[in-house]
Every structure is written in C-alpha cells, then in structure tokens.
Amino acid sequence: MEKTPIGDxxxxxxxVVKLQGWLQTLRDxxxxxxxxxxxxxxxxxxxxxxxxxxxxxxLISTLGSEAALTVTGKVVENEVVKLGGIEVQLESLxxxxxxxIPLPFDPFAETLPDQDYRLxxxxxxxxxxxxxxxxxxxxxxxxxxxxxxxENGFIEMHSPKIMGAPSESGAELFSLxxxxxxxYLAQSPQFYKQMAMxxxxxxxxxxxxxxxxxxxxxxxxxxxxxxxxxxxxxIESHEDVMSFAERWLAHAYQRVQEKHxxxxxxxxxxxxxxxxxxxxxxxxxxxxxxxxDQGYKLPPERKGDLDPGxxxxxxxxxxxKTGNDFVFVxxxxxxxxxxxxMVYEDNPALTKSFDLLGRGLEITTGAQREHRYEVLKxxxxxxxLTLPPIQNYLNYFRYGCPPHGGLGLGLSxxxxxxxxxPNIREAVYLFRGPNRLEP
Numbered sequence: 420m421e422k423t424p425i426g427d428x429x430x431x432x433x434x435v436v437k438l439q440g441w442l443q444t445l446r447d448x449x450x451x452x453x454x455x456x457x458x459x460x461x462x463x464x465x466x467x468x469x470x471x472x473x474x475x476x477x478l479i480s481t482l483g484s485e486a487a488l489t490v491t492g493k494v495v496e497n498e499v500v501k502l503g504g505i506e507v508q509l510e511s512l513x514x515x516x517x518x519x520i521p522l523p524f525d526p527f528a529e530t531l532p533d534q535d536y537r538l539x540x541x542x543x544x545x546x547x548x549x550x551x552x553x554x555x556x557x558x559x560x561x562x563x564x565x566x567x568x569x570e571n572g573f574i575e576m577h578s579p580k581i582m583g584a585p586s587e588s589g590a591e592l593f594s595l596x597x598x599x600x601x602x603y604l605a606q607s608p609q610f611y612k613q614m615a616m617x618x619x620x621x622x623x624x625x626x627x628x629x630x631x632x633x634x635x636x637x638x639x640x641x642x643x644x645x646x647x648x649x650x651x652x653x654i655e656s657h658e659d660v661m662s663f664a665e666r667w668l669a670h671a672y673q674r675v676q677e678k679h680x681x682x683x684x685x686x687x688x689x690x691x692x693x694x695x696x697x698x699x700x701x702x703x704x705x706x707x708x709x710x711x712d713q714g715y716k717l718p719p720e721r722k723g724d725l726d727p728g729x730x731x732x733x734x735x736x737x738x739x740k741t742g743n744d745f746v747f748v749x750x751x752x753x754x755x756x757x758x759x760x761m762v763y764e765d766n767p768a769l770t771k772s773f774d775l776l777g778r779g780l781e782i783t784t785g786a787q788r789e790h791r792y793e794v795l796k797x798x799x800x801x802x803x804l805t806l807p808p809i810q811n812y813l814n815y816f817r818y819g820c821p822p823h824g825g826l827g828l829g830l831s832x833x834x835x836x837x838x839x840x841p842n843i844r845e846a847v848y849l850f851r852g853p854n855r856l857e858p
Contacts, residue, residue, distance in 0.1 A: 420491065426460030428505050431494045435510065438463070441546070442486045442518070443527060445479070452479050454509070455502075456488065459551065464500050465490060467509040475512060483518035484525070485546070534844055541849060541858055549686045553846060556679050557834060561626060563674035564647065567667050573622040573649065578611035580604060580628060584808045591631045593642075604630035607827055610812045612650035613759075613788060616823040617815040624649040626830070634853050638842040639727075639780060639832060643851040647833075650825030657761075657771040657787040660824040661747050664775065664785065665698045668745070675837065689839050698745040698775070699737050706748050709736055723752040725774070725781075734779025744836065749773035758802040759795060760786040761824075775826075777836035785826025792816040 423436040440458035454465040469476040482488075492507040500506045523540045524532050526547050531537060537544040544550060565575070582603050585592055593604040608625050615623040629646035649667075654660060672693045675683075683691050701709070706725070710717070715732050717725070725733070725748065737746040751772045753762050760770040772786035789795045795816055799809060806813065834846040844850045849858065 424460040425456065425458045425463045428463060428494050428507070429503065432496055432505070433494065435491060435493050436507070437489065437491050438465075438507065439489045439515075440487075442482055442484060442488055444484065445482055447480055452476060454479065454482075454488075454490075456490065456507075462502050463505060463507055464497075464502050465492060465507045465509050475509075478514070479512065481517070482514065483520040483522070485518040485522060485543070487515040487518075489513040489515055534842065538844065538850060538855065539858070545848075550845075552679070552682055552686050553834065553838065553840075554848065556675055556683065556838065557830070559675050559678050560671050560833070560837070561647075561830070563671040564626075564667065565624075566674070567670045568622075568624045568649065571622065571663075573624050574615070574620050576608070576611065576615060576620075576623045576625050577627060578605070578608040578625060580630070584811070591633050593630050593632045606631055607646065608648050609759075609827070610815075612648060612825055613812075613820075613823065614815050616650055616652050616788075616790075617818075617820040619652075621652040621821075622649070629827075636853065637727075638844075639835070641831070641843060641847065641851055642853060644847065645830040647828040647830050648825065650823060652821040652823045654787060654822055654824050657749065657773055657785065657824055660785050660787065660826060661700070661749070661773055661775075662697070664783065664826055665694075665696045665745070665747075669694055669696050672837070683838065687838050687840075689837075691837065692744075694743055694745050698747055699741050699743055700747045700749060701733070701737075702750045703748060703752065703769075704750070706733055709733065723755045727780075730776050730781055731779035734776050737776075738778075744778050746776050747773045748776060753798075756786070758799045758804060759788050761789045762798070771824075773826075775828075777833065778839070780832060780836055782832045782836060783826045783828040785824065787822065787824035790816055790820045790822055 420437040422439050423431060425438060438456055440456045442454055443457045443462065444455040446453040450469055452467040452469060456463055456465055467476065467479060490509060491511045492509045495506055495508055496504055497506040498504050523543065526543045582605050585603055591606060594601050607629060608627065612623055625648045627646060628643060630643050633640055633642060651663065676691045676693055680691050683689050710729055710732060713732060715729060717729055733746060737743060750769045753768055753770050756770045756772050760772045763769050763771065770786060774781050775783040789798060792813065796806065796813060799806060831843050831846040835843055840846050
C-alpha cells in the first residue's frame with residue numbers, strides 16, 4: 420500500500436490508507452486512545468478502541484511524543500473532530516522509531532527555549548511548520564531566480580571554494596593547510612565571475628557557499644553563508660546592474676507571493692508585496708545628507724561607510740517617502756570599496772558601486788568592475804596591495820575584456836527581509852558563527 424499524504428485524506432473517505440509521520444500528541448483515555456499524527460502536509464486524529472486490541476493499546480501507551488510511526492486505518496468523516504472533520508480509525512501501527520522521554524524541548528509548545536539551545540537540537544526545531552515554510556520559500560525563491568536568469572540567457576557556474584589567493588582582501592580569511600602550501604576558503608566567487616566575462620560568457624550566475632572569518636556576533640552575520648552572484652558584460656555603468664537586479668528580484672518576489680503568500684501571512688503575519696520597479700536610488704552623498712537632517716551621527720570609524728543604524732534609518736526614510744522596502748545606495752567612496760571597483764573618471768574618489776538595502780538591511784553589494792589592465796593594476800597598488808599574489812587575476816584583463824559588472828547577495832539576509840525575521844539564525848538551515856560548528 421502506498422503512503423497517503425495527510426493533506427489528501429478528504430479525497431479518501433471510506434478507504435483504508437497508510438499514513439507515515441510523527442506522533443505529535445497522544446491522549447490515552449480509559450477506553451480510547453487518540454493519536455495526533457503529523458506529516459509535512461498536515462495533522463490528523465487517529466482513534467483506537469482499547470478493547471478491540473489490548474496488545475496494540477499497550478504498545479501505544481509506551482509511545483513518546485515525536486515517535487516516527489507507520490499506521491493503517493479507515494478514513495471516516497467526524498464533524499466533532501476539529502482537524503478538518505476527518506478521523507482515521509486505527510487498524511495497525513508500526514513503531515519505526517520511538518522517541519525518548521522527555522524530549523530536549525517540545526517544538527510545538529507555546530513557550531520555547533532560547534534560540535541558542537534550540538540550535539543545539541536543530542532537527543527538532545526544524546519540525547515546526549513555521550521553520551519548514553522558511554525553506555519552502557527559499558526553494559521557490561532560488562527556483563525563481565534561476566528561472567529569470569535562464570530566460571535572460573545566463574550560464575550557471577560553480578567556482579572553486581579553495582583558493583590560492585584572497586578573493587577580496589587579506590581580512591576575514593579562513594586559511595587551511597593545502598599539501599605543502601597555504602590555501603584559503605573563498606570569500607566570494609568574484610574573481611571567477613570576472614574570468615567568465617574575460618572568456619566571453621557575457622552573463623553568468625552562481626549560488627554557492629561563501630566563507631568569512633568575521634568574529635561578529637550580530638543578528639545578521641555568519642561565518643558561512645549562501646551567496647547569490649551574477650555578472651554581466653557590455654554594460655554602460657552600474658545602473659545597468661541595478662536595473663537588472665531590481666527586475667530579477669521583483670520576479671522572484673512574484674513567484675514566492677503566488678505560491679506562499681497566504682502561508683507567509685498565516686505564519687509570519689507578513690503581507691508579502693511584490694516591490695515596485697524601479698527601486699529608489701540615493702547617492703552616498705544624498706544618503707549622508709538625509710542622515711544629517713535626521714540628526715543621525717555615524718561612528719568616526721565608519722567614515723565613508725554606513726553602519727547598521729544608518730541603514731535602518733535610510734530604510735525607514737525611503738519606506739515613508741515611497742512605500743518601497745528597497746533602496747539602492749550608490750556611488751560609494753573608493754576608500755571603502757575593493758580595488759577592482761571602477762571609479763568615475765571625473766571624480767576618482769567615487770566608485771560606480773552600490774549597496775541594496777531591504778527594510779534597512781544590506782543584502783547586496785555590487786558595482787561596475789574595472790576591466791582595463793593598467794588602471795586596475797594602479798588601483799591595486801593604491802590600495803597597498805602587492806601585485807604577485809593577484810597576478811593570475813590581473814591576467815584576465817590583458818587580452819581583451821569587456822566592460823562588466825555584477826553583484827553578490829546574501830540569500831539568508833534576503834529571507835530575513837522577505838519574512839521579516841529578527842535573526843539570521845532562523846533563515847539558515849544550520850548556522851555557523853564564531854562559537855558554533857555544530858550540529
């Protein structure tokens with residue numbers, strides 16, 4: 420007999436079915452036993468009369484909450500049952516794996532332990548419908564991103580994650596012994612995306628792991644996360660990258676809204692709206708003026724940059740003025756950007772770069788890249804870099820490379836924005852941070 424999803428039981432009234440799932444609740448009464456069984460499609464009540472099979476009744480009495488069960492029984496209508504007016508009359512039960520008593524915590528309790536403790540028992544925490552929905556949304560989101568890329572002629576790439584030289588800068592690097600030398604875990608696929616531009620691929624994307632040795636303990640930082648990257652050739656400026664990005668994101672939001680809008684509203688109380696295109700744009704100078712007018716003072720060490728408080732203030736300002744959750748902040752100072760960002764010819768202190776803020780949270784960094792060998796080499800030297808470690812990268816630009824640009828986006832941060840989650844630890848399947856390498 421094939422397994423029947425609990426969510427399909429209304430179409431099987433009067434039939435004997437096989438169900439497989441977890442025992443969420445057991446009500447063991449004097450003459451009756453009621454089991455609430457859960458699978459990924461829903462819940463159902465299963466009824467068993469003790470006198471009919473005392474041996475089975477004794478077995479059921481030993482079950483712990485969250486035991487994995489296979490049951491068979493007849494589907495009947497019962498208006499008294501709150502779970503959809505459907506009940507299954509138990510005929511047989513097999514304990515696939517009982518659950519020890521007590522559980523480390525009840526994932527369905529009204530009050531849950533703190534998040535760090537739940538992360539120790541993440542497989543239990545993930546059983547909550549709310550958490551499963553996060554990753555169903557993530558699946559639809561990634562599929563929609565790929566759909567839009569493929570419709571627009573992109574090629575998917577998978578770049579190496581073990582590198583012989585840093586992909587961004589010397590900071591925030593994880594190093595590892597690699598035979599007789601030292602290698603590094605990739606901070607970004609940036610250099611390899613640009614290699615694809617030099618190869619003439621014109622449009623590429625990648626979804627893959629990114630590693631940052633960042634000792635931050637904030638609600639938005641991780642040491643390993645999923646990066647979403649794309650790069651496009653023959654652009655006029657970073658405006659071309661922003662224009663594509665906003666249409667791409669609006670398409671992804673549309674797909675998520677169509678498939679999960681009602682569930683997101685029920686689980687997260689978020690009325691998911693497809694963002695209007697084009698997104699608002701602020702130059703860095705305009706952003707600083709808005710912050711000044713609001714009386715917001717950046718810490719001195721963040722000169723030329725934005726701190727989280729400034730990002731939230733700008734996000735709130737744009738939301739109030741335009742109703743949009745997104746805003747591009749563009750034209751960042753060269754002093755706070757990587758050496759490979761293109762600068763304005765008439766103002767070399769500024770780069771043709773941007774950050775995208777979603778609900779006041781930075782989710783992407785992007786730019787037009789410098790594609791001219793001599794200019795790129797000089798910018799690297801200006802940043803204090805030595806050329807030999809990056810010569811392989813510089814070689815991409817010696818034999819004909821088109822103007823190009825792109826961005827990198829943090830998938831979990833986008834989920835935080837989309838679902839209005841308070842902490843990135845909720846938006847990732849297994850969190851990695853300075854003090855967490857398990858489970």
